[in-house]
Amino acid sequence: MLPDGRTLFSGVSFRVGDGAVVALVGANGAGKTTLMKIIAGDLEPVEGSVSRSGGLGVMRQFVGSVRDESTVRDLLVSVAPPRIQTAALEMDAAELQMMEHDDEKTQMRYAQAIADWGDAHGYDAEVIWDVCTMKAIGLPYERAQYREVRTLSGGEQKRLVLEALLRGPDEVLLLDEPDNYLDVPGKQWLEERLASTRKTVLLISHDRELLATAANRIVTIEGG
Ligand SMILES: Nc1ncnc2c1ncn2[C@@H]1O[C@H](COP(=O)(O)OP(=O)(O)O)[C@@H](O)[C@H]1O
Ligand SMILES: [Mg+2]
Structure with missing residues (x-):
């Protein structure tokens, strides 16, 4: 539910298995970032619940466009x-x-x-x-x-945070558009790291190739 009373999405239900890489896809404004914030605990869902186990690492969408x-x-x-x-x-x-x-x-x-x-x-x-x-x-x-x-360039900001999360102790990672700003070698690097990581990953991406090579499963969120 948005502050203006509109319902952004409902009836969302999915599970990300241990060690899986799952992609969350959907049009701009469909609610992907909002759903990720709910999973991260930044926002309270009006209805429903989220359960997770293991330390959680989050890359928020603003990484890559830091201006402060x-x-x-x-x-x-x-x-x-x-x-x-x-x-x-x-x-x-x-x-x-x-x-x-x-x-x-x-x-x-x-x-x-x-x-x-x-x-x-x-x-x-x-x-x-x-x-x-x-x-x-x-x-x-x-x-x-x-x-x-x-x-730092947008790609360097993304790479820095991805390196830290993929090398860090958290077992579950939420990545909001991790491939934005990455150049071709950067995307290939990310594809390889996602394919080889033992962490559980939920990522938002619009990149078909990344989705095809790195994701075990794709969850689509349809707005409205
Ligand atoms: N705090 C807010 N107040 C009003 N509208 C919001 C707020 N947060 C998100 N929205 C709206 O919710 C919709 C989904 O946003 P978001 O989850 O960022 O979409 P996505 O990440 O899928 O592009 C958009 O229409 C956005 O404008
Ligand atoms: Mg978003």
């Missing part, structure tokens, strides 16, 4: 598991406080934030992110992390 001042690190943190997101936010807050105060309490907070980053496997994530930034933009994470995402 967020950094590569921010983007990688935003697609990381919740415990890493929480630890990263606390580290940022503690660092900021360190710049303003240099008292013992602030130093303790900072030391704790660093310890928590380790406990949340933040350093392990940074090792993976280093591979991701090398593959996507040819820079080590140490140098790439402060770069603004808007200085």
Whole structure:
């Protein structure tokens, strides 16, 4: 149900089996992104329910067209598991406080934030992110992390997030138009990665070749 009271879709029912790659297709405005947001838990369905098991990684449709001042690190943190997101936010807050105060309490907070980053496997994530930034933009994470995402091309933004999700710990991935902005080699790379991944993937795409080569099953959503 949309804010204006129109019903976008109803009677949707499907299951994505363990390790399957399932594509969600439909015309522009059919409700694919909305359905994905419901599955991701960003939106509440008016009726019905979603059940899933395993950690969930989500690539939202805006990746590829980031225009704000967020950094590569921010983007990688935003697609990381919740415990890493929480630890990263606390580290940022503690660092900021360190710049303003240099008292013992602030130093303790900072030391704790660093310890928590380790406990949340933040350093392990940074090792993976280093591979991701090398593959996507040819820079080590140490140098790439402060770069603004808007200085990356659309294809580089997509590739970076896809690398992070496909190499990351989440077992279930939701990908909203992952192939948009990718060039031909980028699409081929994605096709190969989707064919070989052991993760469970639900993806939205308009690309016939990607659908033909990578999807085990196709779910069509018809608007109205
Ligand atoms: N917050 C909202 N308010 C009003 N209309 C919305 C909102 N979100 C989505 N819509 C409308 O719902 C329809 C489906 O949108 P979306 O799920 O993004 O489609 P798709 O991803 O299939 O192209 C569109 O007509 C869109 O304009
Ligand atoms: Mg969409």
